[in-house]
Amino acid sequence: MYGTGLAKGLLLTLRHFVDSYVDDIRYGFRKYHHSTDNFAIRQGTKTKGVITVQYPDEKVAVPERFRFVPFLIVEDEDHPTRSGKDWCTSCGICAKVCPPQCIWIVRGNDPNTGRPVPEPEAFFIDIDICMNCGFCAEYCPFDAIKMDHDYELASYDRTTHHIHDKERLSKPNSYWRSIAPTRAYEEMLVRGTWEHIDVAKEARRGAARSRPAAPPPAPQAEDAATAVASEVASPAEASAAPAPTAEGATPWTEDDAKREERRRKALERKARRAAKRGQ
Amino acid sequence: MDQPGLAPEKQLDATTVEEAIAYLRNEYADAVTLDDREGYGGVIIESKRLVEVARAIRDGLGFDYLSSATAVDYLGAGDHLEMVYHAYRTSGGGALVFKAQTDRERAEIPSLVSVWRGADFQEREAWDLMGIRFMGHPNLKRILMWEGFHGHPLRKDWREAYYEEDQKPFDNRWPGGQVYRVEERNVFGKNVTYPPDIDLGRLMDNSETAVYQSLGLGVDVERIMDKDGFETNELVVNMGPHHPSTHGVFRMVLTVDGETVTSLEPVMGYLHRNHEKIGERNTYLHNIPFTDRLDYISSMGNNHGYVLAVEQLMSLGRKYNPPTYRCEALRVMMVELSRIVNHLWAIGFWLNDIGAFFTPVLYFVQERERILDFFEAVAGSRMMCNYMRFGGLFGDLPERLKSVSNLTNDRVRDYNTMQFLTEMINERIPRTIDELERLLTQNEILIERSVGVGVLTREDAINYSAAGPLLRGSGVAYDIRRADPYSIYPELDFDVAVEDEGDMYARYRVRVSELRESVRILKQILPRLEATAGESIWADGKPGAYAPRVPHGEAYGRVENGKGELGYYVVSAGGRGGSANPWRYHVRAPSFINLTPMGIMSRGYKVADIVGILGSIDIVLGETDR
Ligand code: SF4
Ligand code: SF4
Numbered sequence: 001m002y003g004t005g006l007a008k009g010l011l012l013t014l015r016h017f018v019d020s021y022v023d024d025i026r027y028g029f030r031k032y033h034h035s036t037d038n039f040a041i042r043q044g045t046k047t048k049g050v051i052t053v054q055y056p057d058e059k060v061a062v063p064e065r066f067r068f069v070p071f072l073i074v075e076d077e078d079h080p081t082r083s084g085k086d087w088c089t090s091c092g093i094c095a096k097v098c099p100p101q102c103i104w105i106v107r108g109n110d111p112n113t114g115r116p117v118p119e120p121e122a123f124f125i126d127i128d129i130c131m132n133c134g135f136c137a138e139y140c141p142f143d144a145i146k147m148d149h150d151y152e153l154a155s156y157d158r159t160t161h162h163i164h165d166k167e168r169l170s171k172p173n174s175y176w177r178s179i180a181p182t183r184a185y186e187e188m189l190v191r192g193t194w195e196h197i198d199v200a201k202e203a204r205r206g207a208a209r210s211r212p213a214a215p216p217p218a219p220q221a222e223d224a225a226t227a228v229a230s231e232v233a234s235p236a237e238a239s240a241a242p243a244p245t246a247e248g249a250t251p252w253t254e255d256d257a258k259r260e261e262r263r264r265k266a267l268e269r270k271a272r273r274a275a276k277r278g279q
Numbered sequence: 280m281d282q283p284g285l286a287p288e289k290q291l292d293a294t295t296v297e298e299a300i301a302y303l304r305n306e307y308a309d310a311v312t313l314d315d316r317e318g319y320g321g322v323i324i325e326s327k328r329l330v331e332v333a334r335a336i337r338d339g340l341g342f343d344y345l346s347s348a349t350a351v352d353y354l355g356a357g358d359h360l361e362m363v364y365h366a367y368r369t370s371g372g373g374a375l376v377f378k379a380q381t382d383r384e385r386a387e388i389p390s391l392v393s394v395w396r397g398a399d400f401q402e403r404e405a406w407d408l409m410g411i412r413f414m415g416h417p418n419l420k421r422i423l424m425w426e427g428f429h430g431h432p433l434r435k436d437w438r439e440a441y442y443e444e445d446q447k448p449f450d451n452r453w454p455g456g457q458v459y460r461v462e463e464r465n466v467f468g469k470n471v472t473y474p475p476d477i478d479l480g481r482l483m484d485n486s487e488t489a490v491y492q493s494l495g496l497g498v499d500v501e502r503i504m505d506k507d508g509f510e511t512n513e514l515v516v517n518m519g520p521h522h523p524s525t526h527g528v529f530r531m532v533l534t535v536d537g538e539t540v541t542s543l544e545p546v547m548g549y550l551h552r553n554h555e556k557i558g559e560r561n562t563y564l565h566n567i568p569f570t571d572r573l574d575y576i577s578s579m580g581n582n583h584g585y586v587l588a589v590e591q592l593m594s595l596g597r598k599y600n601p602p603t604y605r606c607e608a609l610r611v612m613m614v615e616l617s618r619i620v621n622h623l624w625a626i627g628f629w630l631n632d633i634g635a636f637f638t639p640v641l642y643f644v645q646e647r648e649r650i651l652d653f654f655e656a657v658a659g660s661r662m663m664c665n666y667m668r669f670g671g672l673f674g675d676l677p678e679r680l681k682s683v684s685n686l687t688n689d690r691v692r693d694y695n696t697m698q699f700l701t702e703m704i705n706e707r708i709p710r711t712i713d714e715l716e717r718l719l720t721q722n723e724i725l726i727e728r729s730v731g732v733g734v735l736t737r738e739d740a741i742n743y744s745a746a747g748p749l750l751r752g753s754g755v756a757y758d759i760r761r762a763d764p765y766s767i768y769p770e771l772d773f774d775v776a777v778e779d780e781g782d783m784y785a786r787y788r789v790r791v792s793e794l795r796e797s798v799r800i801l802k803q804i805l806p807r808l809e810a811t812a813g814e815s816i817w818a819d820g821k822p823g824a825y826a827p828r829v830p831h832g833e834a835y836g837r838v839e840n841g842k843g844e845l846g847y848y849v850v851s852a853g854g855r856g857g858s859a860n861p862w863r864y865h866v867r868a869p870s871f872i873n874l875t876p877m878g879i880m881s882r883g884y885k886v887a888d889i890v891g892i893l894g895s896i897d898i899v900l901g902e903t904d905r
Contacts, residue, residue, distance in 0.1 A: 005721030012718050013638060039690040043652075045702040051645060053690070061682035061689035063656035065674070092453035097825045099565035101449050104456025116454070124458040133568035133665050138673065139825040147659070149685045163458060179685050182677065 023049030067147035292341025318832020321376025397744025527900030588836025600818030621841025632894035747843025843869030
């Protein structure tokens with residue numbers, strides 16, 4: 001009969017309408033309560049009713065692998081030996097692998113020896129250009145750059161806020177471990193330690209010289225994992241960055257004033273270079 | 280003919296590709312030579328006799344479907360321009376690749392529009408971007424750039440406004456990263472050259488006449504527009520570029536006689552960013568996230584076509600491991616899920632176009648959300664998935680689809696991945712498809728709006744290189760997953776959806792059947808995933824290199840994407856060690872080529888049907904304009 005198709009369709013929309021209430025009643029309005037289980041029910045595969053979210057009163061938390069503008073990992077403040085130290089060794093792989101080429105890195109130089117040090121002097125990401133592809137995080141051999149979860153980056157003026165410098169980019173290691181616990185754990189297995197890979201290497205070197213060295217905080221599957229770790233740590237590119245200088249003279253043990261001085265000098269050098277280029 | 284091993288005349292169209300090539304070399308000995316460059320295949324046809332030989336290829340050998348026609352600039356490697364054609368048989372099988380070469384300075388090649396109408400837009404694109412004149416082309420105008428644009432951007436010696444270096448990675452990023460903002464390098468600064476005789480005033484001319492005249496509509500715009508002798512028999516109506524129903528910034532110029540459309544000319548390029556030039560500056564790896572931005576509704580499929588093309592090239596080298604079985608299974612699963620997303624989206628928005636405003640599309644989008652949630656948890660992003668890598672994937676499935684609260688008011692979800700997938704594939708998606716059918720298939724209004732409207736005949740569909748549901752809705756059972764299979768499709772059990780009528784309703788029905796077939800495939804993938812759980816997605820257990828070098832040669836990777844055949848023609852011009860950046864990177868975009876028959880599909884229908892017809896083709900402007 002003409003019109004049955006139409007009527008069936010209308011019934012269906014009516015059912016959708018009713019479902020949105022039936023579902024609420026079935027779950028006793030628990031769906032809207034702020035606890036994990038309830039939200040999972042509401043957005044789950046079984047729900048028939050309304051699944052929308054009232055942003056910004058409610059936000060869908062993003063999954064661990066979610067990728068948004070990257071950040072750099074620095075050691076936590078309360079780390080016994082490396083507090084505030086960058087994980088980045090300034091190897092440059094992320095700048096090379098970045099498709100829109102929005103990463104700029106100034107490799108640091110030791111003011112005394114003039115040799116490059118494994119630490120970036122300056123690090124910039126133009127987040128207007130970043131396409132959030134995640135390659136930098138994926139290919140960084142030192143687990144030093146990671147994709148963030150904080151997508152609320154709106155600002156009033158893009159010309160002053162959208163080139164993130166090192167200060168803006170840096171976030172503590174504990175932050176990474178809190179937003180992506182599973183992945184941080186997987187990375188630890190590959191490195192063989194919760195510490196930076198250099199620390200592990202240092203410890204191994206120490207052990208080889210049969211000096212008593214504190215073992216790294218017990219990770220599981222250590223033997224196999226360290227084997228992998230050594231592989232990861234030595235791609236062709238990484239070897240371009242020199243190994244840390246002898247113990248005790250590591251650049252990150254110097255005091256803040258010295259460090260600040262070094263940074264100032266580097267920026268001056270950079271400005272001079274830029275001026276020269278501009279001529 | 281009397282050559283041993285050649286099939287007798289009447290079975291010419293059943294020969295293998297090799298036999299076909301042998302036949303051509305025998306029959307046209309003075310015009311056809313083998314392309315024996317390392318890593319290349321097919322034949323080079325002398326351009327004077329191109330049309331004649333092409334006709335033999337189509338009629339004699341039965342390669343009736345011209346999939347792709349594109350140009351390559353061999354600057355510094357022979358200094359010629361080359362047109363590359365990939366022709367297939369709609370009965371299935373591999374490609375007959377043929378090429379024609381021409382001088383860079385006076386670039387002229389005969390047009391093949393008289394043989395395959397599907398060459399129309401593709402030749403215009405080659406003229407626009409490479410500067411090859413196609414003799415005999417009926418309307419050789421620029422198609423992506425505007426008339427009056429200076430130069431042909433895909434030529435190797437053409438430089439864009441923000442030019443930095445020929446190839447990435449750029450030197451100044453590391454170790455002395457001099458940060459700057461792109462706008463500081465002003466477009467109108469020293470980077471731009473104007474031709475000496477340019478008339479900037481003409482570019483500013485936006486009078487009615489100027490706007491329509493360059494389109495080659497075959498209408499005397501002056502006469503229609505003339506105030507004194509105003510004639511109303513025929514009017515020019517402009518739809519777009521900012522029109523809610525053109526699915527993006529896309530323009531159609533119609534001439535109408537009353538309510539009836541007499542001709543239609545698609546005008547595109549508003550979203551053009553020279554994806555291919557960017558791709559040639561990029562390294563091979565850099566291109567993967569860029570492919571996401573083509574057809575942004577189904578980025579998984581875009582990734583797949585591209586990695587297939589590059590893997591083909593890599594397999595020419597020594598150090599190449601094909602992807603593992605688990606990797607292939609995951610790829611197929613992702614691609615089929617994006618096909619579902621694509622078709623739900625296409626049907627939904629087509630309904631918007633014909634008047635069922637947003638109720639159906641919102642029901643479908645609800646299902647799409649679930650799939651995107653899954654993509655987000657696995658690949659890291661909902662739409663720009665960037666999931667596939669050469670020889671592998673970004674990562675295996677996580678054990679749990681778990682989110683972690685980070686911002687204020689965050690609400691957390693946590694599902695077991697396999698359970699989520701199983702429920703989605705076995706219950707939710709089939710339920711949505713049932714619902715979709717109940718809502719629409721028998722709906723009288725829908726039937727009256729769409730049956731018999733926008734008809735594309737079988738012959739035209741093939742000749743115009745239509746692809747995907749547009750082709751199969753016209754009675755051609757051509758699906759690359761069956762006709763020229765890749766990945767693990769040969770071992771999967773599914774049917775090629777096909778309808779004979781060639782109208783909007785037939786395309787709708789093809790999409791619905793494909794939804795069901797995709798679910799059928801996904802149901803076969805689930806046990807395969809369970810059986811391979813724990814296996815690596817990388818053949819040698821560790822992720823691929825960040826700067827792979829790709830051996831010398833050419834490759835054409837094609838996949839059946841939601842919108843039709845998506846092909847990538849990639850040329851690597853590396854020396855011994857291979858190259859880090861593609862020499863040529865071309866995208867055969869279904870959304871672009873499917874617009875070629877838009878004109879003939881619209882002729883004779885009412886203005887109100889035009890949006891519906893466009894919607895039934897299913898285009899995405901990110902891919903059309905590239
Ligand atoms: S790849 Fe990692 S270690 Fe190397 S420069 Fe980038 S962030 Fe630093
Ligand atoms: S996410 Fe991608 S685009 Fe953004 S900085 Fe990293 S590599 Fe570059």
